[in-house]
Amino acid sequence: MFSVSQSAPDSPVQPSSNRDTTRWLFILAGLAILGASTLVPGPAGMKPEAVRTLGVMVTTVLWWVTETLPIPVTALLVPVMVHALGITPLPDTIREGFGDTLIPFLVGVLGLSLAFGVSGLGKRITYLLLSLSGTNVTRVVGVYLLVSFVVSMFITDVAVVAMMLPLVIGLLSTIDAKPGSSNVGRALMMAIMFGSTLGGVSTPAGVSSNIITMGFITKNAKLGISFLDWTAIATPIFIVIALATWWLIMRIFPPEMKSLPYGRETIQAELEKMGVWSSKEISTLAVFLIAVALWLTSDMTKIPIAFVSLLILGGLSLPGIGVFQKWSQIEKGIEWGAMLLVVGGFTLGIAATNSGLATWVAQNALTPMAAIPATFQPLAVTLLVALDSLGFSSFGAAASVNVPFIIA
Numbered sequence: 001m002f003s004v005s006q007s008a009p010d011s012p013v014q015p016s017s018n019r020d021t022t023r024w025l026f027i028l029a030g031l032a033i034l035g036a037s038t039l040v041p042g043p044a045g046m047k048p049e050a051v052r053t054l055g056v057m058v059t060t061v062l063w064w065v066t067e068t069l070p071i072p073v074t075a076l077l078v079p080v081m082v083h084a085l086g087i088t089p090l091p092d093t094i095r096e097g098f099g100d101t102l103i104p105f106l107v108g109v110l111g112l113s114l115a116f117g118v119s120g121l122g123k124r125i126t127y128l129l130l131s132l133s134g135t136n137v138t139r140v141v142g143v144y145l146l147v148s149f150v151v152s153m154f155i156t157d158v159a160v161v162a163m164m165l166p167l168v169i170g171l172l173s174t175i176d177a178k179p180g181s182s183n184v185g186r187a188l189m190m191a192i193m194f195g196s197t198l199g200g201v202s203t204p205a206g207v208s209s210n211i212i213t214m215g216f217i218t219k220n221a222k223l224g225i226s227f228l229d230w231t232a233i234a235t236p237i238f239i240v241i242a243l244a245t246w247w248l249i250m251r252i253f254p255p256e257m258k259s260l261p262y263g264r265e266t267i268q269a270e271l272e273k274m275g276v277w278s279s280k281e282i283s284t285l286a287v288f289l290i291a292v293a294l295w296l297t298s299d300m301t302k303i304p305i306a307f308v309s310l311l312i313l314g315g316l317s318l319p320g321i322g323v324f325q326k327w328s329q330i331e332k333g334i335e336w337g338a339m340l341l342v343v344g345g346f347t348l349g350i351a352a353t354n355s356g357l358a359t360w361v362a363q364n365a366l367t368p369m370a371a372i373p374a375t376f377q378p379l380a381v382t383l384l385v386a387l388d389s390l391g392f393s394s395f396g397a398a399a400s401v402n403v404p405f406i407i408a
Helices: 016-037 048-066 071-084 090-097 102-119 121-130 137-152 157-174 183-201 208-219 227-252 265-274 279-296 305-315 327-333 336-354 357-371 374-388 395-407
Strands: none
Touching (some): 102 208, 102 336, 121 137, 137 227, 157 183, 279 305, 336 357
């Protein structure tokens, strides 16, 4: 997710030198934590390797939360710290991190997200779906939330928000919505943000934290979970949450108008302006549909989801009809930092499991939750994870820290 904030014209701006000084202090604090983890004995039952792993985890979280270094850079330093402290040899972390089959799966997902934007397919599909909304404001907000939800199931959340944001701003400008005071504007902004977030959780392709979690379930819990398994379990849950979210948005931000001052004609005009479907849109749609079909049927076809993702980039680069004709288009457009975050997340999880840290935390911190009635245990775990995730700037970082302990 991302956010845009505007400072008041007279608000002070922190000098770059002050910011650099603060970052250096966080670097030194992290190094001090790593050093202390090699000297300070742990609580009863905690192995020295687990203490050192805890030091790596605390340092990583500190640097992630404060953005002392770029988040992907910190993720890349995790294997270095784990190796330097004698927790797991570097070749093992590289093999388990970069060598995991979910890495190429993520690359394919990111490539597909990029293709939706570059080809114009995402914009066309959005307009087609919005043409069904009519003029009722409550229905319009619901459709924007639904569109964000559905598209985000298969491409990354940030790409969906970036794709939907201009459409919302364009709509608001045509109805002369007053910036800062229009509840229609607030409701639409909330709709695309929550829609993309909830839809992203519904399939493994939606967000990097899902991929990290799938990797941990396979490696640490020794359970196989397919694309269809995840989708079948998560989607109904988050559809219900999305409906509740829609209701809450309309109650918290009651719109200042019941109907928009124009009908479907505006959307139809935009579709006409786009013209006939281009070959790039058609080829991107074909690749997308084939990929989704193969992902959902991977249990029956025995085709790995990573194999399908590797084919995606090939299909999107077919001469003359593919959306990508040069590698530079892919290289510049894909957020490679997401892949590095997954690698760092896998490394943290492997270290926490192998060192015994995850088991120790589970036994000493999570086991007492068994005293809570079984009906409320899922709620308690959800609240615990939600609270300790507030400081993270990405879902992937939150999953890297939390999932190994929950599995243990």
